[in-house]
Amino acid sequence: MPGIVGILLAAGRGRRFDPLGQRNKLLQPVDGGEAVVAASARHLLAALPHVVAVVRPDDDAVAAQLAALGCNVTVCGAADSGMAASLVHGLRQAPDAQGWLVALGDMPRVRPATIAALALAVEQGADIAVPVYQEQRGNPVAFGRRHLPQLLALTGDQGARGIVRNQTVNEVAVDDPGILLDVDTPLDLQ
Numbered sequence: 001m002p003g004i005v006g007i008l009l010a011a012g013r014g015r016r017f018d019p020l021g022q023r024n025k026l027l028q029p030v031d032g033g034e035a036v037v038a039a040s041a042r043h044l045l046a047a048l049p050h051v052v053a054v055v056r057p058d059d060d061a062v063a064a065q066l067a068a069l070g071c072n073v074t075v076c077g078a079a080d081s082g083m084a085a086s087l088v089h090g091l092r093q094a095p096d097a098q099g100w101l102v103a104l105g106d107m108p109r110v111r112p113a114t115i116a117a118l119a120l121a122v123e124q125g126a127d128i129a130v131p132v133y134q135e136q137r138g139n140p141v142a143f144g145r146r147h148l149p150q151l152l153a154l155t156g157d158q159g160a161r162g163i164v165r166n167q168t169v170n171e172v173a174v175d176d177p178g179i180l181l182d183v184d185t186p187l188d189l190q
Contacts, residue, residue: 004119004142005097006044006051007090008071009159010037010062010105011079016184025183026062030108036183037062039108041069047115048101054090056080062105082157091151098123100151102160103140109178110140117172118142126170128163131179137171138179 010026017025026037034042044051053071055063056079067073076089091100099122101115114131121129122142129142141164143151150163183189 002050002094002097004048004099004101004122005094006048006115007087007094007100007102008037008041008044008051008053008066008105009083009086009090009102010040010066011054011056011059011076011086012083012106013056013080014106017186024059024062026059026105027065028183028186028189030183030189034108035065036108036189037105038065038069040103040105040110041066041071043108043110043112044101044103044115045070046112048119050094050097052090052093053105054079054086082155083159084154084156087159088152088154091148095148097145099142099144101140101142104182106183107139107178107181108183109181111174111176111178114172114174114176114179115140117174121170121172128167128169129172130164130169131174131176132171133174133176133179136180139182140179 014025051071053066076086078085118129127144
């Protein structure tokens with residue numbers, strides 16, 4: 001059984017970034033020219049040996065970049081029904097893992113050390129590990145096996161937020177403002 005598996009959610013449409021759908025935010029250059037999703041994946045892969053990247057069916061360019069980096073790319077046909085569908089799809093690709101670190105493809109500034117610290121917390125027995133920077137919780141979030149049934153039962157567009165809100169979590173203090181920075185608008189690329 002693999003240890004902690006990274007689940008990279010990269011199946012959204014990014015409508016807040018570009019309401020017309022002409023520019024895929026995940027492919028936009030950030031911090032030195034690398035695509036947003038490539039930077040997010042590279043940081044995950046630096047900390048975790050196994051990363052499942054969930055993409056939508058019509059996003060061959062994102063899928064190709066993630067596969068080239070070494071992610072196990074999987075297509076979620078129900079991605080447009082909400083984040084939960086993508087998360088559940090990703091979890092089903094690694095059901096025997098010790099735990100899962102759920103990361104967002106539009107958060108390219110999360111440091112590998114943060115990812116490693118969250119994975120370690122779950123490996124050492126935490127059921128849920130959440131990063132905290134300057135008293136603010138952020139992403140990604142790591143889950144132990146105990147929460148797999150709840151995670152697999154998720155629906156809609158809230159992801160695992162409700163599970164985190166209603167359970168005891170292990171807060172992991174990090175010196176990483178990247179846990180609070182996602183790319184929702186073109187200004188967020190700067």
